[in-house]
Amino acid sequence: MAPEWALNLHITAKVDVYSYGVVILEIVKGIRLLNWVVDDDIQEPETELGRFVRIVKRNFFCGDESWLEETVNSRLQDNYSKNQAKVLVEIGLSCVEEDRNKRPSMSTVVQALLDCEDK
Numbered sequence: 001m002a003p004e005w006a007l008n009l010h011i012t013a014k015v016d017v018y019s020y021g022v023v024i025l026e027i028v029k030g031i032r033l034l035n036w037v038v039d040d041d042i043q044e045p046e047t048e049l050g051r052f053v054r055i056v057k058r059n060f061f062c063g064d065e066s067w068l069e070e071t072v073n074s075r076l077q078d079n080y081s082k083n084q085a086k087v088l089v090e091i092g093l094s095c096v097e098e099d100r101n102k103r104p105s106m107s108t109v110v111q112a113l114l115d116c117e118d119k
Helices: 014-029 047-059 066-071 082-095 106-117
Strands: none
Touching: 014 047, 014 082, 014 106, 047 066, 047 082, 066 082, 082 106
16 A cells, blocks of 8 residues: 555555556565564564565665565576566566655656566
């Protein structure tokens, strides 16, 4: 659920972008990201999605490429385009930004997916 719903803010098309980002990340990971989890490093419980996004963002911006193999569904057994998977993760992360003003429009998402398809 987009933060706007929980915070009772004005609802815009960006809630759909958020939901689409969740779907993209669930497809890449191969699991639903709706459960609550408790992390020993953090005192309060968080959603699997929040934990996943936090960890992937941290690893994504470190420059170490091993994060991709840890992020993508292991059942794919390396039978996927690493470039396309990386782009999908980038798109998914941008779509689930807490601040709706930082999320892309759906037309931007579609264009990024089309551009990715050509690679």
